[in-house]
Amino acid sequence: MLKLTRRAFAVFALALSLGAAPALAKTGSIHLPSGASMATVGGHVVRGKTQGWRVNGKQGRTFAVTLESTGNAAIMQIREPGKDAGYLPGAGRQNEARSWSGKLPADGSYLIEVIAVQAEADYTLRVEVK
Numbered sequence: 001m002l003k004l005t006r007r008a009f010a011v012f013a014l015a016l017s018l019g020a021a022p023a024l025a026k027t028g029s030i031h032l033p034s035g036a037s038m039a040t041v042g043g044h045v046v047r048g049k050t051q052g053w054r055v056n057g058k059q060g061r062t063f064a065v066t067l068e069s070t071g072n073a074a075i076m077q078i079r080e081p082g083k084d085a086g087y088l089p090g091a092g093r094q095n096e097a098r099s100w101s102g103k104l105p106a107d108g109s110y111l112i113e114v115i116a117v118q119a120e121a122d123y124t125l126r127v128e129v130k
Contacts, residue, residue, distance in 0.1 A: 037130060039127050044123075045120065045121050057104040057108070069122060073122075075114075075120075076098065077112075082108065090102055
Protein backbone atom coordinates (compact mmCIF):
# COMPACT_ATOMS: atom_id res chain seq x y z
CA MET A 1 0.00 0.00 0.00
CA LEU A 2 2.78 2.44 0.89
CA LYS A 3 4.48 1.67 -2.43
CA LEU A 4 1.30 2.60 -4.34
CA THR A 5 0.97 5.85 -2.35
CA ARG A 6 4.54 6.86 -3.18
CA ARG A 7 3.96 6.05 -6.84
CA ALA A 8 0.75 8.12 -6.90
CA PHE A 9 2.56 11.03 -5.27
CA ALA A 10 5.40 10.77 -7.80
CA VAL A 11 2.93 10.86 -10.71
CA PHE A 12 1.15 13.87 -9.18
CA ALA A 13 4.46 15.70 -8.64
CA LEU A 14 5.53 14.97 -12.21
CA ALA A 15 2.24 16.31 -13.57
CA LEU A 16 2.67 19.52 -11.57
CA SER A 17 6.24 19.98 -12.76
CA LEU A 18 5.16 19.56 -16.39
CA GLY A 19 2.50 22.25 -16.01
CA ALA A 20 -0.55 20.03 -16.13
CA ALA A 21 -3.70 21.96 -16.98
CA PRO A 22 -6.39 22.43 -14.34
CA ALA A 23 -9.41 20.15 -14.57
CA LEU A 24 -12.06 21.19 -17.09
CA ALA A 25 -15.08 21.99 -14.90
CA LYS A 26 -17.60 23.14 -17.50
CA THR A 27 -17.80 23.45 -21.26
CA GLY A 28 -20.25 25.63 -23.14
CA SER A 29 -20.68 26.78 -26.72
CA ILE A 30 -20.52 30.24 -28.17
CA HIS A 31 -22.89 30.71 -31.10
CA LEU A 32 -22.83 33.87 -33.15
CA PRO A 33 -26.39 34.88 -34.05
CA SER A 34 -27.23 35.00 -37.75
CA GLY A 35 -25.60 38.06 -39.29
CA ALA A 36 -23.55 38.82 -36.16
CA SER A 37 -19.77 38.80 -36.02
CA MET A 38 -19.39 39.10 -32.23
CA ALA A 39 -20.68 37.30 -29.14
CA THR A 40 -20.06 37.81 -25.42
CA VAL A 41 -20.36 35.30 -22.58
CA GLY A 42 -19.54 35.52 -18.90
CA GLY A 43 -18.83 33.23 -16.04
CA HIS A 44 -17.12 32.47 -12.76
CA VAL A 45 -14.12 30.17 -12.35
CA VAL A 46 -12.13 29.07 -9.29
CA ARG A 47 -8.45 28.21 -9.09
CA GLY A 48 -7.77 24.61 -10.08
CA LYS A 49 -10.75 24.47 -12.46
CA THR A 50 -11.07 25.49 -16.09
CA GLN A 51 -14.17 26.64 -17.93
CA GLY A 52 -14.17 25.81 -21.61
CA TRP A 53 -16.03 27.54 -24.41
CA ARG A 54 -16.28 26.02 -27.90
CA VAL A 55 -16.61 28.21 -30.97
CA ASN A 56 -16.58 27.09 -34.60
CA GLY A 57 -14.25 28.77 -37.04
CA LYS A 58 -13.17 28.54 -40.66
CA GLN A 59 -9.60 28.45 -41.89
CA GLY A 60 -8.33 31.88 -42.89
CA ARG A 61 -11.00 33.84 -41.00
CA THR A 62 -9.79 36.45 -38.51
CA PHE A 63 -10.58 35.49 -34.93
CA ALA A 64 -10.28 37.96 -32.02
CA VAL A 65 -10.83 36.91 -28.41
CA THR A 66 -10.71 39.21 -25.37
CA LEU A 67 -10.94 38.09 -21.74
CA GLU A 68 -11.72 40.66 -19.05
CA SER A 69 -11.70 39.93 -15.31
CA THR A 70 -11.48 42.13 -12.25
CA GLY A 71 -7.85 42.47 -11.21
CA ASN A 72 -6.74 40.33 -14.18
CA ALA A 73 -7.72 37.29 -12.11
CA ALA A 74 -8.12 35.00 -15.16
CA ILE A 75 -6.16 33.99 -18.25
CA MET A 76 -7.12 31.98 -21.31
CA GLN A 77 -5.72 29.33 -23.60
CA ILE A 78 -7.09 28.51 -27.05
CA ARG A 79 -6.85 24.96 -28.40
CA GLU A 80 -6.87 24.23 -32.10
CA PRO A 81 -9.44 21.76 -33.50
CA GLY A 82 -8.67 18.06 -33.19
CA LYS A 83 -8.37 15.36 -30.58
CA ASP A 84 -4.68 15.96 -29.83
CA ALA A 85 -4.72 19.63 -30.69
CA GLY A 86 -2.09 22.07 -29.60
CA TYR A 87 -2.64 25.69 -28.72
CA LEU A 88 -2.84 28.66 -31.06
CA PRO A 89 0.50 30.54 -31.11
CA GLY A 90 0.48 33.11 -28.30
CA ALA A 91 -2.49 31.46 -26.54
CA GLY A 92 -0.85 28.46 -24.90
CA ARG A 93 -0.05 27.44 -21.34
CA GLN A 94 3.05 29.62 -21.06
CA ASN A 95 1.49 32.79 -22.50
CA GLU A 96 -0.97 33.91 -19.78
CA ALA A 97 -3.08 35.42 -22.56
CA ARG A 98 -5.95 37.81 -21.99
CA SER A 99 -6.41 38.60 -25.66
CA TRP A 100 -5.62 36.91 -28.95
CA SER A 101 -6.14 37.89 -32.56
CA GLY A 102 -5.12 36.19 -35.78
CA LYS A 103 -6.12 34.06 -38.75
CA LEU A 104 -7.44 30.60 -37.97
CA PRO A 105 -5.20 27.76 -39.24
CA ALA A 106 -7.99 25.20 -39.80
CA ASP A 107 -11.74 24.62 -39.97
CA GLY A 108 -13.29 23.24 -36.80
CA SER A 109 -14.25 23.70 -33.17
CA TYR A 110 -11.79 25.78 -31.14
CA LEU A 111 -11.75 25.41 -27.35
CA ILE A 112 -11.18 28.57 -25.30
CA GLU A 113 -10.11 27.59 -21.77
CA VAL A 114 -10.60 30.20 -19.01
CA ILE A 115 -8.39 29.66 -15.95
CA ALA A 116 -8.36 31.52 -12.62
CA VAL A 117 -4.89 32.71 -11.57
CA GLN A 118 -6.21 34.00 -8.26
CA ALA A 119 -8.57 32.23 -5.84
CA GLU A 120 -11.55 32.93 -8.13
CA ALA A 121 -12.53 35.14 -11.02
CA ASP A 122 -15.67 36.59 -12.58
CA TYR A 123 -15.00 37.15 -16.25
CA THR A 124 -16.38 38.32 -19.58
CA LEU A 125 -15.21 36.69 -22.80
CA ARG A 126 -15.76 38.43 -26.14
CA VAL A 127 -15.31 36.54 -29.41
CA GLU A 128 -15.27 38.24 -32.78
CA VAL A 129 -15.01 36.50 -36.15
CA LYS A 130 -14.40 38.45 -39.35
